[in-house]
Amino acid sequence: MKKSDPAPPAAGLPEEDGFAGRRAEADRPKHLPEEDGFAVREAEADRPKHLIDRRLLVQTGKGGVGKSSVTAALALLALRRGKRVLVCEVNGDDRIPALLGLPAVGTRLVEVRPRLFCVNVRPHEAMIEYGLMKLHSSALVGAVLENRVMRYFLQALPSLAEVVTTGKILFHVREREKNGRPRFDLVLVDAPATGHGLALLQVPRTVMGTVPPGPLKEDLRWMAELLEDPRETAINVVALPEELPIQETVELDVALRKAGLPRGVCFLNGVWPSRFAEGELSLLPDEPFWKPVRETARRMQVRAALCAEERARLAAGVDMPLLELPQLFGDRFAEEAVEILSRAIEAQMGPPAEAPPARAEGRP
Numbered sequence: 037m038k039k040s041d042p043a044p045p046a047a048g049l050p051e052e053d054g055f056a057g058r059r060a061e062a063d064r065p066k067h068l069p070e071e072d073g074f075a076v077r078e079a080e081a082d083r084p085k086h087l088i089d090r091r092l093l094v095q096t097g098k099g100g101v102g103k104s105s106v107t108a109a110l111a112l113l114a115l116r117r118g119k120r121v122l123v124c125e126v127n128g129d130d131r132i133p134a135l136l137g138l139p140a141v142g143t144r145l146v147e148v149r150p151r152l153f154c155v156n157v158r159p160h161e162a163m164i165e166y167g168l169m170k171l172h173s174s175a176l177v178g179a180v181l182e183n184r185v186m187r188y189f190l191q192a193l194p195s196l197a198e199v200v201t202t203g204k205i206l207f208h209v210r211e212r213e214k215n216g217r218p219r220f221d222l223v224l225v226d227a228p229a230t231g232h233g234l235a236l237l238q239v240p241r242t243v244m245g246t247v248p249p250g251p252l253k254e255d256l257r258w259m260a261e262l263l264e265d266p267r268e269t270a271i272n273v274v275a276l277p278e279e280l281p282i283q284e285t286v287e288l289d290v291a292l293r294k295a296g297l298p299r300g301v302c303f304l305n306g307v308w309p310s311r312f313a314e315g316e317l318s319l320l321p322d323e324p325f326w327k328p329v330r331e332t333a334r335r336m337q338v339r340a341a342l343c344a345e346e347r348a349r350l351a352a353g354v355d356m357p358l359l360e361l362p363q364l365f366g367d368r369f370a371e372e373a374v375e376i377l378s379r380a381i382e383a384q385m386g387p388p389a390e391a392p393p394a395r396a397e398g399r400p
Contacts, residue, residue, distance in 0.1 A: 086385065087300050088114055090270050091218070092209050092262070094225040095303075096233035097274035098284045102305040104131040105369065106274050106361070107226040109377035111136075115152055116382075119221035122153045124205050126228055126236065130156055137371045145208075153220070159197035162204040198239040199256070206259050209268070230288050237263055237271065238295050263297060270300030273356065277307055277346035286353035293355075302356040303381075304347060306363045310340040359384050 087093070093110060095103045107123060111132070114121045122145070123132050130140035138148045145155040211219040227233035240259035247253050263269055271292055275285040285302065292299050312333065320330050351358060361380050364373045 087270055087272075088117060088119075088222070088385070090222070090268055090300075091220075092206075092223050092225070092269040093300065094227050094233075094237065094269070094271045095274055096227040096230060096237075096271065097288070098276075098281045099229035101274045101276045101281050102303075102361075103274045104128075104135060104226050105374060105377060106272070106303050106305065106381075107224050108132050108135045108374045109361075109381055110224055111152060112375060112378040113382050114222050114224075116378075120151045120153075120219070121222050121224065122155070122208055122220040123224045123226065124208070125154070125156045125226045126201060126205075126233075127158055128156050128226060130154075132226060135369070135371065135374050157201055157204050159201050162200040163196075165204060195235075195239050195243050198236050199243055202236050202239055202263075203255065203259060206262055209262060210258075230284055234288065234291055234295070237297055241295075266298035269298050271297050272300040272303060273354075274303045274305055275350060276305055277343040277350075279346065282346050282350050282353070285350060289354040289356060299356050301359050302350065302354055303359050303361055304350060305361045307347070307360045308336065308340040308343045308363045310337065310344070312337055 088110070095107045095110075097103055104125075111121050111123050125132055130142070133140055133148055133154050136148070138154075141148065141154045141156060143156050143158055143161040145153055147153050205223065205225055208220060209223045213219050227236060240256045240263065244253060244256040244260060247256065273285050273288055273292075275281045289299065289302075317330070317333055317337065320326055320333065322330075347358070347360070359381060361377050364376060366373065
């Protein structure tokens with residue numbers, strides 16, 4: 037896709053969610069009846085006008101489909117709309133800062149550019165932070181975590197790593213400044229691949245039923261409620277127009293519905309454009325000099341046709357709005373490419389919502 041070409045509007049984007057198009061009835065998955073009995077029933081008045089207006093956006097999907105790129109693109113979009121953004125990687129390798137040409141941040145929450153913060157969330161550091169919040173003593177937390185018996189006990193607790201990882205992310209969603217205003221307007225999560233990502237999202241509700249009444253149970257309760265609130269949270273799925281990623285996305289969509297988790301949109305990444313109308317390829321000169329051009333054009337059209345087929349299969353298999361992101365070509369994928377994806381997302385969404393009020397000057 038040329039940089040000057042506007043991203044085409046994606047089919048199947050409902051107006052009530054602030055997108056440009058309306059999902060055709062024919063796109064509704066045949067295996068999902070009108071009254072499907074799943075927990076997520078979002079009242080029309082409760083749905084935010086724009087996906088980007090929610091407080092928490094989680095990107096998940098099969099490994100290698102471009103979750104980090106989409107998360108970085110959403111961060112740039114939110115910054116353009118005046119939001120204060122936190123990007124959380126889960127056990128990552130500082131992929132988001134690298135995509136934006138910024139230095140690694142590790143497990144420290146760092147403002148990498150004005151209004152954009154990044155952090156790499158890892159279970160050990162999250163456990164220390166949770167202990168400090170509950171025990172209010174770094175010495176006591178250190179004594180507990182350095183004790184060999186206690187370390188063994190904590191490691192043996194089922195889902196503890198997932199609980200503290202999810203808890204740290206959700207703490208920042210609820211984090212407030214002294215004036216009562218949220219510290220971050222939007223928290224973006226570059227979640228692990230499908231299986232582990234889904235486990236992170238389900239762990240508060242799953243573990244809550246196994247612990248006795250007390251502070252931990254109450255923490256798990258608000259975590260589950262926040263994750264399941266469609267006014268605050270959306271789980272976005274990223275896919276590629278290929279057989280296995282599409283199949284895994286269809287299965288993940290069903291799993292999210294069964295878990296009662298609010299779904300946002302499905303980003304179909306790496307879509308090859310169709311550059312020739314029917315019959316145009318035959319108009320290329322039939323001379324030896326043009327043979328490489330003809331072969332390249334033919335292969336591009338074959339790939340574009342395969343993308344169209346997989347896109348149709350995805351639309352028939354999931355009940356989510358689809359946003360198409362172009363296949364980008366270049367020696368390296370960096371901020372310029374992320375900006376192109378960000379603009380492509382923006383072109384398929386409705387007009388921006390009212391920007392949040394300006395923060396006081398001098399606020400870091």
